[in-house]
Amino acid sequence: MNIENFNQNKFINRELSWIKFNERVLLTGMEKDYKVLDKIKFCSIFSNNLDEFFMVRVASLKAQVDADIQKKSIDGLTPQEQLNQINQNVKNLTLIQENFVNKELKEELEKSGIYLKKYKGLNKNEQSWANNYFLSSIFPLLTPLVVDPAHPFPFISNLSLNLAALITDSEISKNQFVRVKIPTKNIGRFVQIPNEIVQAQRKEDHYFITVEDLIGNNLDKLFNGMKCLSFSFFRVTRDADLELKELEADDLLIAVEKSLQKRRISGDVVRLEVEENIPQNILNLLIEGISISEEYVYFSKSLLGLDDLNLLTKIKRKDLKENLFIGKTNTQLREINSTSSSEAKSLFKLLRKKDILLHHPYDLFTSSIEEFINRAADDPSVMAIKITLYRVSKDSPIIEALIRAAENGKEVMTLVELKARFDEDNNIQWAKQLEQAGIHVVYGIIGFKTHTKISLIVRKEKGRLRNYFHIGTGNYNSITSCFYTDIGLLSTDTEIASDLIELFNYLSGFSKQKNYKKLLVSPFSMRNKFIFLIKREISNAKNGKKGEIIAKMNSLVDPEIINLLYEASKVGVKIRLIIRGICCLYPQKNQLSENIYVTSIIGHFLEHSRIFWFYNDNKPEAYIGSADWMRRNLDRRIEAITPIEDIKLKKQLHNLLNIYLNDSYFAWEMDAKGNYFKKETTLNLNKSQFELIEDWHKLNNV
Numbered sequence: 225m226n227i228e229n230f231n232q233n234k235f236i237n238r239e240l241s242w243i244k245f246n247e248r249v250l251l252t253g254m255e256k257d258y259k260v261l262d263k264i265k266f267c268s269i270f271s272n273n274l275d276e277f278f279m280v281r282v283a284s285l286k287a288q289v290d291a292d293i294q295k296k297s298i299d300g301l302t303p304q305e306q307l308n309q310i311n312q313n314v315k316n317l318t319l320i321q322e323n324f325v326n327k328e329l330k331e332e333l334e335k336s337g338i339y340l341k342k343y344k345g346l347n348k349n350e351q352s353w354a355n356n357y358f359l360s361s362i363f364p365l366l367t368p369l370v371v372d373p374a375h376p377f378p379f380i381s382n383l384s385l386n387l388a389a390l391i392t393d394s395e396i397s398k399n400q401f402v403r404v405k406i407p408t409k410n411i412g413r414f415v416q417i418p419n420e421i422v423q424a425q426r427k428e429d430h431y432f433i434t435v436e437d438l439i440g441n442n443l444d445k446l447f448n449g450m451k452c453l454s455f456s457f458f459r460v461t462r463d464a465d466l467e468l469k470e471l472e473a474d475d476l477l478i479a480v481e482k483s484l485q486k487r488r489i490s491g492d493v494v495r496l497e498v499e500e501n502i503p504q505n506i507l508n509l510l511i512e513g514i515s516i517s518e519e520y521v522y523f524s525k526s527l528l529g530l531d532d533l534n535l536l537t538k539i540k541r542k543d544l545k546e547n548l549f550i551g552k553t554n555t556q557l558r559e560i561n562s563t564s565s566s567e568a569k570s571l572f573k574l575l576r577k578k579d580i581l582l583h584h585p586y587d588l589f590t591s592s593i594e595e596f597i598n599r600a601a602d603d604p605s606v607m608a609i610k611i612t613l614y615r616v617s618k619d620s621p622i623i624e625a626l627i628r629a630a631e632n633g634k635e636v637m638t639l640v641e642l643k644a645r646f647d648e649d650n651n652i653q654w655a656k657q658l659e660q661a662g663i664h665v666v667y668g669i670i671g672f673k674t675h676t677k678i679s680l681i682v683r684k685e686k687g688r689l690r691n692y693f694h695i696g697t698g699n700y701n702s703i704t705s706c707f708y709t710d711i712g713l714l715s716t717d718t719e720i721a722s723d724l725i726e727l728f729n730y731l732s733g734f735s736k737q738k739n740y741k742k743l744l745v746s747p748f749s750m751r752n753k754f755i756f757l758i759k760r761e762i763s764n765a766k767n768g769k770k771g772e773i774i775a776k777m778n779s780l781v782d783p784e785i786i787n788l789l790y791e792a793s794k795v796g797v798k799i800r801l802i803i804r805g806i807c808c809l810y811p812q813k814n815q816l817s818e819n820i821y822v823t824s825i826i827g828h829f830l831e832h833s834r835i836f837w838f839y840n841d842n843k844p845e846a847y848i849g850s851a852d853w854m855r856r857n858l859d860r861r862i863e864a865i866t867p868i869e870d871i872k873l874k875k876q877l878h879n880l881l882n883i884y885l886n887d888s889y890f891a892w893e894m895d896a897k898g899n900y901f902k903k904e905t906t907l908n909l910n911k912s913q914f915e916l917i918e919d920w921h922k923l924n925n926v
Contacts, residue, residue, distance in 0.1 A: 234787070235298040237298075237808070238297065238806055238808055239306055240306075241807055241808055242277065242805065244898070246274065247900075249270045249826060252827075253267045259545050259546060261537045261539065262545050264536050264537055271531040275461060279382070282307070283494045285306055318524070323525070325527070337426060338429070338539065340414075340434070342433070349421065350417060350421055357415060357438070358438050358445070359445065363446070366405075368404050368447070369404070370391075370401070371403070371509075371513065377513035380493075383529070385529055386404065386457065386458050386459065387403070387404040387436065387440065387455055387456070388456055388457075389404070390402075390452070393450045408532070413435055436457050456507075458497060459529055460496055463492045495522060496511070497529075498523055498524065551706070553588050554587040554921075557592060578870070579717070582713070583710075583712075583833075585705060585709065586921070594621050596714065597679065598621070605684050606634055606682070608634060608636070608637070609636050609680070610679065611626070611638050611678070612641070612679070614674070618650060622700045623658070626658065627657075627658070630663050635682075637665075638663055638666075639667070642655065666732045668731055672860060674862040675850050675857070680728060695724075695848070695866040696711065697711045708832040709829045709833050709913075711833040717869070720743060723743040727740070727745060727862075742866070742867055743866055747860065754858075755788060757845065758785070758789065761792055764840075770841070771797035772798045773789075773797060774835075774885070776801075776884065777834045780806070781853065781855065782854055786853075793818060793820045800823070804830075807822055809822065810896060813896045823892070825884055825891055825912060825913075835880070835881060837874075844874055846873075847868065849864055887903070888903045888911075889910060889911040
């Protein structure tokens with residue numbers, strides 16, 4: 225598929241669309257209705273998102289520029305043109321964030337009894353306590369590194385907070401540049417001053433000073449016998465792309481480990497963050513030592529690394545954050561979960577009668593998916609368990625259950641995706657632990673990431689084997705399941721189970737199966753199936769019938785799918801898209817997309833589910849799974865999407881989609897120019913996520 229053949233005026237730049245998404249995250253956290261610790265949460269997410277964006281997307285564009293690659297994006301921008309616009313947009317947004325943090329957020333925190341104090345604003349008693357804390361808990365951890373002909377400029381680790389200082393020694397009459405890494409990982413970013421020291425009026429009040437402020441005001445102790453002429457703080461962001469030559473690797477696990485080691489000690493700097501008032505001579509030394517051009521220097525009016533603000537959300541003040549529930553046991557599973565593990569067969573008996581649709585976090589992950597795997601691990605009739613693991617929590621009950629299953633004599637196969645970005649280390653450790661437990665561990669297909677979320681349980685019943693499975697939109701991760709919204713299907717459908725067996729055999733290298741009965745599997749059948757489904761709506765509309773598509777996903781980028789949606793809109797197909805993040809399509813554009821509407825839901829839970837619904841001449845078809853409409857998902861990853869065929873479950877999904885489409889609180893609408901705005905609010909606000917807290921289990925009984 226040649227992108228150059230597309231009309232570039234029909235597409236929004238992927239990177240700029242992502243920045244628009246992150247802007248929505250920031251602006252959400254600035255809204256008056258949110259409680260102060262929730263505002264901090266969104267502010268922190270905005271900064272963390274930016275870090276990853278620079279480590280991956282900006283790093284990739286910079287590498288293209290350095291290699292003199294001029295290939296244009298689908299909207300007609302060269303890599304350098306994209307970088308120019310990214311820098312301008314990001315600098316504007318970070319300025320908005322900094323002004324908000326410095327004034328409104330600080331004032332609201334103080335009204336709530338949370339104070340971020342400056343060292344120089346402390347009284348003598350408070351300073352004395354702070355100085356003693358520095359000497360006892362911080363000073364021994366600090367290692368000043370001088371830069372001179374015998375000591376080259378030190379390596380600055382990715383996202384670390386650092387102090388740069390100019391020190392003079394009267395004995396040698398020469399200024400020296402010194403770098404000190406701030407040990408935030410060991411002692412945290414915020415040092416809490418005891419309430420009795422500050423003589424707090426209320427026991428629930430909290431007083432903090434940043435660790436860097438404390439270090440900066442105790443430099444005389446660090447450079448004893450010398451004089452500090454000036455100092456400032458800085459932070460770097462490095463290219464975090466994982467270089468991996470899979471075809472040359474005899475052992476993929478060893479290859480990934482080596483690539484991770486290389487990433488830790490290398491990676492070009494793609495951003496330098498400095499304080500707004502940094503002395504020019506220190507800035508010049510940093511730019512030269514780090515080898516970065518001035519356009520990638522970001523001057524900050526507030527704290528560097530604002531993602532650390534998230535640490536403040538751990539303050540135990542329930543009145544300062546939304547009291548979000550932790551979910552309920554799925555309505556269909558409540559009776560089963562009240563039985564003992566020895567009665568595990570009741571779970572399988574239920575699944576033989578009906579399919580169950582799960583929606584996390586409204587349905588508890590622990591009493592559904594974890595219970596599904598746990599019961600399989602302990603049930604004597606279960607012969608085998610197969611599962612794909614992409615991102616797993618550090619203390620994973622799923623892993624424990626798989627190991628226990630192997631100890632119980634079951635055949636256990638796990639695919640561990642070693643190339644899950646930023647989870648490589650974690651996955652390597654799990655892979656080793658699983659292998660040591662005697663589990664058959666595979667790493668997938670060369671050249672593809674395995675992103676699909678599937679598990680299969682094989683059970684012996686009355687002398688024959690029956691298959692039970694789960695297919696979902698989210699990872700088998702007990703932590704993220706509490707704040708990511710994801711859909712999953714528990715079923716025994718024989719044709720889908722047969723497809724899953726073939727897919728697992730393909731993943732383990734024992735099959736070349738590329739044709740599947742019901743599953744949509746990328747990179748084989750998924751693209752063509754979605755094209756067929758969209759074209760069918762087009763055909764129906766052309767023949768005077770109603771055409772309608774509703775799709776919910778994280779991102780919409782694929783040019784071929786976008787062009788088909790434009791074609792569908794032109795012939796009257798009504799298309800409603802719920803897209804949290806990147807959207808490269810223009811909605812409601814004259815003579816192009818008048819019938820396409822785009823909504824983005826930004827709320828307390830991260831909207832992560834993928835749902836696709838097609839009217840099909842009043843015979844609706846619905847699908848859920850792991851893939852977005854992006855080229856990487858459709859062509860370069862192993863993904864699986866399953867049809868939802870039960871009429872009741874399809875109705876559940878349709879009702880769920882309508883709850884999102886009717887949202888007037890968490891929803892942002894996209895206009896014909898690619899800009900987003902909040903829906904006009906009324907007296908009767910529709911808050912989708914809060915509605916689902918109350919109503920999801922009612923939807924189970926539609």
